Amino acid sequence: xxxxxxxxxxxxxxxxxxxxxxxxxxxxxxxxxxxxxxxxxxxxxxxxxxxxxxxxxxxxxxxxxxxxxxxxxxxxxxxxxxxxxxxxxxxxxxxxxxxxxxxxxxxxxxxxxxxxxxxxxxxxxxxxxxxxxxxxxxxxxxxxxxxxxxxxxxxxxxxxxxxxxxxxxxxxxxxxxxxxxxxxxxxxxxxxxxxxxxxxxxxxxxxxxxxxxxxxxxxxxxxxxxxxxxxxxxxxxxxxxxxxxxxxxxxxxxxxxxxxxxxxxxxxxxxxxxxxxxxxxxxxxxxxxxxxxxxxxxxxxxxxxxxxxxxxxxxxxxxxxxxxxxxxxxxxxxxxxxxxxxxxxxxxxxxxxxxxxxxxxxxxxxxxxxxxxxxxxxxxxxxxxxxxxxxxxxxxxxxxxxxxxxxxxxxxxxxxxxxxxxxxxxxxxxxxxxxxxxxxxxxxxxxxxxxxxxxxxxxxxxxxxxxxxxxxxxxxxxxxxxxxxxxxxxxxxxxxxxxxx
Numbered sequence: 001x002x003x004x005x006x007x008x009x010x011x012x013x014x015x016x017x018x019x020x021x022x023x024x025x026x027x028x029x030x031x032x033x034x035x036x037x038x039x040x041x042x043x044x045x046x047x048x049x050x051x052x053x054x055x056x057x058x059x060x061x062x063x064x065x066x067x068x069x070x071x072x073x074x075x076x077x078x079x080x081x082x083x084x085x086x087x088x089x090x091x092x093x094x095x096x097x098x099x100x101x102x103x104x105x106x107x108x109x110x111x112x113x114x115x116x117x118x119x120x121x122x123x124x125x126x127x128x129x130x131x132x133x134x135x136x137x138x139x140x141x142x143x144x145x146x147x148x149x150x151x152x153x154x155x156x157x158x159x160x161x162x163x164x165x166x167x168x169x170x171x172x173x174x175x176x177x178x179x180x181x182x183x184x185x186x187x188x189x190x191x192x193x194x195x196x197x198x199x200x201x202x203x204x205x206x207x208x209x210x211x212x213x214x215x216x217x218x219x220x221x222x223x224x225x226x227x228x229x230x231x232x233x234x235x236x237x238x239x240x241x242x243x244x245x246x247x248x249x250x251x252x253x254x255x256x257x258x259x260x261x262x263x264x265x266x267x268x269x270x271x272x273x274x275x276x277x278x279x280x281x282x283x284x285x286x287x288x289x290x291x292x293x294x295x296x297x298x299x300x301x302x303x304x305x306x307x308x309x310x311x312x313x314x315x316x317x318x319x320x321x322x323x324x325x326x327x328x329x330x331x332x333x334x335x336x337x338x339x340x341x342x343x344x345x346x347x348x349x350x351x352x353x354x355x356x357x358x359x360x361x362x363x364x365x366x367x368x369x370x371x372x373x374x375x376x377x378x379x380x381x382x383x384x385x386x387x388x389x390x391x392x393x394x395x396x397x398x399x400x401x402x403x404x405x406x407x408x409x410x411x412x413x414x415x416x417x418x419x420x421x422x423x424x425x426x427x428x429x430x431x432x433x434x435x436x437x438x439x440x441x442x443x444x445x446x447x448x449x450x451x452x453x454x455x456x457x458x459x460x461x462x463x464x465x466x467x468x469x470x471x472x473x474x475x476x477x478x479x480x481x482x483x484x485x486x487x488x489x490x491x492x493x494x495x496x497x498x499x500x501x
Contacts, residue, residue, distance in 0.1 A: 002026045003291035006275055008261045008305075011039025012068075013475040013486050014296030015244040016081065020494040021294070022251035029288060030253060031277060033260040038241030040067030040443055041483065048332050048437035050376060050384065060376060064330060064390065065237050066441045068483055069363065070094065070230040077488035082233070085243040090234040094366045097344035101130070101181040102425055104352045107343065108177055113221055116200045117182030117348075118166060119174065120217035135173030142169045142212045151208045160204055162191035169213040176350065185348030185359035187481055188326070188397055193451035198480060234369045237483075259285055264293065264305050271469060292470040298322060299448065299458040299477040306461065306471075313464055320454040320461075320477075325407030325444040326396040329357075329418040332374070332437040336387040337428035341365035347425045356405045357393040357421040364389045388436070391426075393418045407442040414440050448477035 002025035007018045010032025018030045036042050043063050050060035071078045082088050099110045101117070108130035113120040119127050122140045131139065149168070153160050162183055166175045175191065183191045187199050196204055200220075207216030233239050248255055256277070263276040267289060275288045295302045303319030345366035348359050364371040374390055375383035395414060396406030405417055415438050423430040449455040458477055465473050472493050476482070479489025 004272075004289070005029070005292040005294065006031065006261070006273070006288060006290045007294045007296055008275075009296030009475070010034075010037045010255070010257070011296060011475070012041040012241065012244075012483065013039075013479075013490055014294070015241065015248070016487055016490045017294045017296055017472070017474050017494065018248055018253055019244055019251075020490065021292075022248060022253055024494070026292065028248070028251075028253040029256065029290070030248065031256045031259050031261055031275075033258070033280075035257050037245055037255070037257070038238065041237050041241050042066045043236060043238035043241075044330075044439060044441055046330065046332065046437050046439050048388075062332070062374065062390075062437075063236060063238070064363075064370075067328065067443060068237050069361065069367075069392070070232045070237065072229060072482050072484040073231050074229075075484055075488050077491050078484050081487055082240065085240065085247065087233055087239060087243060090239065091231050092234050092367065092369060093231055094345055095341075095368060097341050097365060098126075099345050100343045100347045100425075101178055101350070102347050102353060102355060103177045103181055103350035105177055107347065107425070107427070109344075110182075110348070111178065113218065114178070115203060115217045115220060116162065116186075117179035118170070118200070118203070118213060118217050119178065120214055120221050122214050130177060131173055135171060135177070138171035139174050139214075141171075142214050145169065145212070147208055147211055150204065154204050154208050160196050162194055162196050162199060165196055165204070165207075165213060166191065169207075181348040181350035184350055184397060185394070187450070188324070188358070189450045190351075195451070198450060201480075232367060236370075261305065264309065266309060273470060292472070294472045294474060296474045298475070299454075299461065302473060303457065303461055306465070310464060314461060318457060320449055320457040322444070324396055325442060326394055327405070327407045327409060327414055328441045328443070329393045329395065329414045330439045330441075331391050331393070331415075331418055331422060331435055333389050333391065333422075333430060333434045334385070334387050334436055335389055335428055335430060335434050338362065338365070338389045338391075338426060339387060342428060343426050349425070351397070355421050355424050356417050357395055357425070358397055359394045360422060360425045361392040362389065362426070363392055391422050393421055407444050411440045448475075448481065 005021045005026040005028050007014045007030040010030055018028050021028050044066040046062045046064055047059050050058050100107050101110050109126050111119040111127050122143055128136055163175055166179050180191050183189050183199060203216050206219045207213045210216050210219050259277050259279055261275050262278040265274045267274050272291045273293045277285045279285050299320045300322045307314040307316040346361040349355050349357055364374050374388050375385050377383050419430055449458055462473055462478055465471050474490050474493055476486055479485045
């Protein structure tokens with residue numbers, strides 16, 4: 001079946017959905033409210049001072065990822081998409097330096113064999129280095145303690161939070177030092193409320209099958225080597241967005257920017273949809289009749305568009321709130337102390353520390369291609385900037401205390417604190433004088449609800465949508481956080497037939 005389709009939202013989920021529809025023969029219109037396509041998988045350009053062959057001052061423009069700079073390699077969805085877009089040969093692994101975790105007890109190396117911070121090898125030296133003696137002994141009880149409680153929960157389909165199972169199986173020290181920083185830094189969630197299945201799909205079943213939480217992690221990870229949990233693209237993940245946009249144009253899709261879908265309604269005569277498209281001043285630009293609508297927007301926006309059509313099934317005033325936002329601060333610094341990558345590829349930060357950032361990525365230590373670009377070798381291969389580094393710090397946690405640094409903070413607040421936090425997290429003294437360029441990017445509703453009434457409302461909307469002909473919901477609030485989850489979710493959505501009208 002094919003026809004006309006409207007994709008609302010031009011983030012990565014919307015672009016992939018439009019790409020899948022075009023491939024299936026649909027005539028596609030994509031509407032994006034901003035001027036930027038790709039959402040968190042897009043590029044930002046940063047001018048930094050440099051010098052030419054003769055030493056004369058000049059400027060170097062760095063193209064950096066504005067959001068996601070890697071993807072989880074679990075599953076095959078992202079890798080298949082990259083192959084399809086001609087980027088398969090550009091996939092690169094991060095440098096095998098490992099990463100660190102920063103909690104109330106200070107910095108510790110992250111276990112090399114782990115999942116969501118949960119260790120998979122209770123005898124590993126890096127686990128012993130991260131825990132106290134009593135904490136390590138408590139963690140090792142996981143190997144012999146019965147799994148009956150968790151087997152019953154799995155069989156009954158009961159929700160299991162990360163904190164509940166980690167504290168029970170491995171102890172509070174593992175939860176605080178290892179797991180909380182990862183869940184907060186990667187998933188922007190509180191382990192006390194987020195379900196294990198959302199951050200580590202299949203782990204509960206694996207743990208029950210293999211008789212322990214660590215054993216379950218080891219079974220899921222298999223023989224994976226350090227650093228192999230993620231991969232990137234030479235030149236940056238924004239290359240994916242560029243190729244998707246090119247593919248849509250080649251397929252004849254209509255791509256609209258700076259417009260929003262202000263209202264949706266059903267067309268009884270055809271069983272299709274009518275969309276009111278407005279500009280940024282809420283002036284109506286056009287009306288559009290289509291056979292199919294894909295909402296690649298946040299849950300709150302999707303609720304506002306669909307609740308009036310639900311016949312009372314969805315209360316217009318009871319939808320999920322907009323998710324919390326994130327601010328990503330990028331610093332380009334001259335710092336010889338960072339040459340040795342003292343914290344590997346980066347640091348994830350738990351709550352309850354004196355560091356405001358939730359994560360730091362040492363991007364030039366993590367990606368060889370970026371290190372070469374920033375060092376800017378001359379024609380003899382000699383680096384002009386051998387001590388220049390790019391570090392990225394992320395601010396904004398789900399359910400953070402009012403007044404905490406995040407997407408509502410000013411550039412000045414974020415940039416000043418980023419220097420302080422980068423020094424604290426890397427152990428390298430840094431000052432304002434070391435910073436040669438800086439930038440802030442904000443992602444406002446970027447953290448989907450993980451638990452509570454907002455999650456319940458989002459799940460109710462997803463369940464209602466499944467019975468609506470010609471309607472699809474896609475995005476991180478539907479499929480889970482991260483590019484791997486989103487792309488796999490979009491692929492599943494378009495593999496399945498749409499409900500009959």
